[in-house]
Amino acid sequence: MDEFYSSGGTTSFADRVSAALGIHASQIKIVAVYKGSVVVDYVIESDPESTESAETQLRKLKTSQNKLIAEGSEVFGAEILSASTDGDVQIDDPTYNPTAQANVVN
Numbered sequence: 001m002d003e004f005y006s007s008g009g010t011t012s013f014a015d016r017v018s019a020a021l022g023i024h025a026s027q028i029k030i031v032a033v034y035k036g037s038v039v040v041d042y043v044i045e046s047d048p049e050s051t052e053s054a055e056t057q058l059r060k061l062k063t064s065q066n067k068l069i070a071e072g073s074e075v076f077g078a079e080i081l082s083a084s085t086d087g088d089v090q091i092d093d094p095t096y097n098p099t100a101q102a103n104v105v106n
């Protein structure tokens with residue numbers, strides 16, 4: 001957790017993810033950061049200035065994000081042990097248990 005925050009924390013995380021997805025960093029909303037490796041819960045919002053519908057934008061962003069996750073991209077700043085999108089598991093590490101690490105840091 002110390003390494004996460006010493007490397008820019010949530011701001012750096014949002015900047016890296018938004019750059020990889022080709023969106024503005026203001027579209028990334030960090031919901032919570034949990035201790036235990038580092039668990040970052042975040043939401044991606046559509047661009048209200050876009051000519052595409054919010055649904056179309058978010059569907060494309062979900063596809064792009066899932067591709068980054070599947071490739072093990074360094075965009076997220078560390079190895080991805082577990083990931084889910086809209087409740088759909090993308091990566092499932094059987095040794096990872098976020099409820100065992102219920103310390104929320106804001």
